[in-house]
Amino acid sequence: NAGVTQTPKFQVLKTGQSMTLQCAQDMNHEYMSWYRQDPGMGLRLIHYSVGAGITDQGEVPNGYNVSRSTTEDFPLRLLSAAPSQTSVYFCASGTRGDNSEGYTFGSGTRLTVV
């Protein structure tokens, strides 16, 4: 199993550009989430999904869109990038069932908006 795969690993955007951060998991997990982590800070929840076709807002959803058309994929779209969105973005997945291994995180996407 690859676990949670995030692409790209690094990205530089100009202010106002849009882009999609990709996240895929191969563990058949129902739950998927997106977090952002600013330097020296904890993770903040952007959006999450409890299954295909179902998404909801987290702590800091403004400026981001998500969709969940399949169990495996949960892309995060930046509509019009701003310097305040410079951060490291982590995708995670978890299961509704008996889960002795917690959530699994990807290795992150480091985004810089100039």
Next chain:
Amino acid sequence: LAKTTQPISMDSYEGQEVNITCSHNNIATNDYITWYQQFPSQGPRFIIQGYKTKVTNEVASLFIPADRKSSTLSLPRVSLSDTAVYYCPHGGSSASKIIFGSGTRLSIRP
């Protein structure tokens, strides 16, 4: 959104036992308590979970009192490689979402 509370930072020395305590004032009845470890430039990694009393694995021990309003992560005989940020997020391992606080930045010195 509910969050947990834990110390911002802790320092210790190699070979010591380190205990990090977390407050779970808004924990749900069916939520497990989980702890994660994060190294620089990596995503968080699940290290241990528990519901009540004590749980031990190859990495750490977790102590949870009967009222479940707090938990203590215990790292025995720490080494330099245990330097990391430790989180006790709100929402258990089977929750639809988990909310992270600021975490505890643990620094281990030789």
